[in-house]
Amino acid sequence: MELSKRRFKEDFKRMLTELYSMDVPRSDPAEQYFTLGNLVRSYSARNWSRTNQHYLDRKQKQVYYFSMEFLLGRMLKSNLLNLGILDTVRSGLKELGIDLETVAKVELDPGLGNGGLGRLAACFIDSMATCEIPGHGNGIRFKYGLFKQKFVNGYQVELPENWLQNGNVWEIRRTNMAVTVNFYGKVWLEKCPEGYLIPHYENDSKVLAVPYDSPVIGYRNETVNTLRLWSAEMPPQDESTDYWSYIQQRNRIESISEVLYPDDSNFEGRLLRLKQEYFFVSAGVQSIIRHFRKMNVRMNRLAEKVSIHINDTHPALCVPELMRILLDEEHMDWEHAWNVTVNVMSYTNHTIMSEALEKWPTDMISTLLPRIYQIICEIDRRYAVKMGALYEREIIERTRIIEGGHVKMAHLAIIGSHSINGVAKLHTAILKEKVLHDFFLMYPSRFNNKTNGIAQRRWLMLANEPLRRMIDSKIGSDWESMPTELKMLKAFRNDEATLRDLAEIKRINKERFAAYVQQDMGLTINPDAIFDVQIKRLHAYKRQLLNLLHILSLYFKLKDNPAADIYPRVFIFGAKAAPSYTYAKEIIKLVNSVASLINKDPDIHDKLKIVFVENYGVSLAERIIPAADVSEQISLASKEASGTSNMKLMLNGAVTLATLDGANVEIRDRVGDENIIIFGLKEEEVYEYYHNRSYHSKSYYDNNPVLRRVLDALIDGTIPGIEAEGKDIFNSLVLYGDEYFVLKDFDAYVLAQENIDRLYRDPLKWQRMALINIADAGVFSSDYTVLQYATDIWDVAAKARRV
Structure with missing residues (x-):
């Protein structure tokens, strides 16, 4: 956007007065931060509204990226950079006696992720807006996020980190767009004269899902997409509700969107995590369908206008949830609903680690999500019948969704999606050849690779401004929009x-x-x-x-x-x-x-x-x-x-x-x-050891004096204060196989x-x-990664970029 320093300073002083009834010299960094944040959001508001209206008017296909994590980082400087006004604002604030870096530190990191998965999602939505891909994020507005890590006597201690304690200047609460998510109860099906089944719910528990929308601003363009995060709240109650019962129920409901990844070492923690997964999936899919209906396009054309991407297995319940809506609310027959669902869904696998390939006890899902469990059972049954006519029984049993009293979420996502991608060439090869080999034999055309990427805007242009300036001085600034131009540095x-x-x-x-x-x-x-x-x-x-x-x-x-x-x-x-x-x-x-x-x-x-x-x-x-x-x-x-x-x-x-x-x-x-x-x-050597079971870690301890001395330090008192931990780690490496x-x-x-x-x-x-x-x-660059997703998986239009 075009913004003069003079106009910015006038806008800033006006906004500060409107919000806090004070002038610049009497304001503190927190007031300056919230003033600047509100001002930046107002600068993006018109393009945000125009972007949404443009998508609707043109009935444009849109991508909805479902992820349990969005590890965003501080957004102030990122939004200033993408609007093209970072230097103007920095200079204008300096003339007002304000240091931008001091103001930026007021913002708390949104605790909405744990690592690479959430940071990838954040880079992707940034890149989608930058590449003018009509794509939005969908997740949970966790009140406390992951946890605040403290070291006490060297031990990790987890403390709550309320990143929302002072509010979130970027978000807008959309109460009028809230939806209801159902848990528990019993469901029975009645066949109506028209031939479709009508579900009847008894004693179910309802949760209100309220969306909070934040703008996702493209870099130096007019595209502003949306990150929608859902908050779990108590639905309206009638006047006869007992006060203490209301408080207890409200606390149970609000816990759904309270903490990212609750402790899953006990039943209650696992149950809460499953609630979270269905909560944001159901809310998000309902919201998408409601928006789609505004287009006045037949529901059997949903895949022409909507792409839902499942980022890891946490949102895998998108598959049965969309089936539920198509069957129960749109009254499609099964085959048409399934065809639509598969063509709408795509899935990214992020791991070969068994503990990360989620599975849930069937009794937990059937109790918490009775209608969803019915649909999963039917998906599994039809899969076994259809594929059983083509493949040996052993392959079918290995690939079933329901097996050994558990629902396998990766299998659900694979069977219910038209695309399954890995995130690096080696990873995808391992999925095809080993971890998901049976599925690759069945659905070879669905498997593809999309190597992960990062947003160079945050990780170089913002994080390393001295390097950015040096690169600009050597090769110009084209690389900022076309990152492969960095090759000119050679x-x-x-x-x-x-x-x-x-x-x-x-x-x-x-x-x-x-x-x-x-x-x-x-x-x-x-x-x-x-x-x-x-x-x-x-x-x-x-x-x-x-x-x-x-x-x-x-x-x-x-x-x-x-x-x-x-x-x-x-x-x-x-x-x-x-x-x-x-x-x-x-x-x-x-x-x-x-x-x-x-x-x-x-x-x-x-x-x-x-x-x-x-x-x-x-x-x-x-x-x-x-x-x-x-x-x-x-x-x-x-x-x-x-x-x-x-x-x-x-x-x-x-x-x-x-x-x-x-x-x-x-x-x-x-x-x-x-x-x-x-x-x-190398990977093949690791798998050779697995195959031959020929790795004996103790022999390295016995035959390498340097290594033996290092390992002995874990148990001989050389390192103070680790008697228990040192013994456990020593044993894991020397005695228990060194996994x-x-x-x-x-x-x-x-x-x-x-x-x-x-x-x-x-x-x-x-x-x-x-x-x-x-x-x-x-x-x-994640710009190139999402362009590959857009072309190969989502089939959506995007701004042309050179790779």
Whole structure:
């Protein structure tokens, strides 16, 4: 949008007066933030309204992206950037005596996600608006989100993080668009004279789903899509309702949208999670159908106008919910309803991990969602009959939706969708060849790959403004809209002035992060050291343990010989563990205990430091990623579906240290073997071990003195305060099979780290590697990813972009 500095300052002062009845000198940062947020939303309002009306008038096909998580990050600067007024607003505020960065820090990170899944969803809706794809997000307005992580004596403690405590300036409550979601009760079907079945509900429980809409602003265009998040509320009650019964029922209902991923270690927690999944699915699908009816298009043409995307298995109930509406409300016959449903639905698989391939007890679903369970049973029955005529019984039984007293949500999503995609070439190959091989044999044309991507606007243009300015000075600004234009940077790979500029920018970012660590943690770190970064969800397969074992080996090397030639390192961790994931929480305790040991040891002379940031999230990532020298992507090959931190870090000039897992394979293919550090088992070797059952972890402990010393430190008192945790971790690695081959890959990892030590000592060579990583990162923009979805899966029009 066009906005002069003068007009902005006038608008800001007027809005401040209207909201708070005060002038600028008397206002505080919170008042300034909410004033600016309201002003920005007002700037986008006309385009938001026009976008929605344009879609309706043209009866345009629209995409609805259903995701349990949307890890958005702070939206103020992102919205200013996308509107094209960031510099104008920053300069205008400065003239008013206000610092934009101070104002931006008032905004709390929306706690609506846990990791890559939610951040991908946030990047996708941003990219859909930027590429002018008619696409919207659909999720839950969690009051407390995930949890606020605190370290107490090294242990993770989960605290509520009420990101809504001061309100959300971006959202609009749409009470008039609320819908009712039904739970429990009994359902019986009556055949009417016209031939269709009418469901009758008895003793069901109703929940009011109220939508809160936020604008999703495209980058420098006029498209503003919608993120719709649903809040669970008490439906209207009659005057005879008992007060205390009302309060109890209201608390039960509101708990549905209170906490992301409630503790699933007990029945009540699992039941609440299932309620959440159906709640936002039913509310979202009902809302879509209501909007579709405004088009005056026959319901059997729904797939021509609507695409519903199932992001992981959490929204898999979209399939039976749409069937319920088509059967019970639109009175379609089964075959027509099923054909419409399959053509509307598409599904992204994000994992091969068995615990993440959701399944729910049949008695839980039948009790909580009786009509939905009836429909799932019928989908399963018809599937077995139809496919049983074509395939052997063993394949049919392996692929049934209902099996062993459970409903398999991935199977439901696959059978009920016209497209199933993986999120990296290796991941998709594993799905086809191993994890979902039976389904691939049945539905080969449904399977496809869409490698994940990231929004370069947030992860470079906002998070690393010094680098953005340098790139603009070298190749112009076309890359900001066409990220693959970053490849033009390769023309400067041998230009020493450019490489020195890149080193200076990295130094600035490292100093910035070091200042944060000093202020927030009271820990001094050396910006001249290698900043070695592993930031991701804490899970055993991501192998933070492998990183830590290497750190311990360096520590012992320095203890034996303080003069050992080790380039100074700062190891940076950021990770949350699921509250019920005991082993991951033990690893957090171990990392913190080792950090305390090393950081306080004067013999180390600051050659090693460990920084484990609390409450890792988007805003902390924006501090860490521009400062990173090394990107740790060390999951066991075949376990990480894609990864997106690998892409964010390479975009900011970090050199990737990786196994050939997930999108690391494609990063290697882009940058070449000389610009990435690869180590460890390959996917086929991992599966060979699985097949032969020939891996014996204890032999590595017995035969490797360095590794044995490191592992013994977990149980011999070397590391204070980890008696129980150290024993559990030691046993898991040495005695109980080492599920993720940490000990097998240890030596290869140590050699890879030694290679990094050597490479970093040649500054020009290192910066050349960094520059090539930046230049090749453009292809991993989420803009290109969603354009592929739009063309290959959703069949919707989008703005043309060069790849």
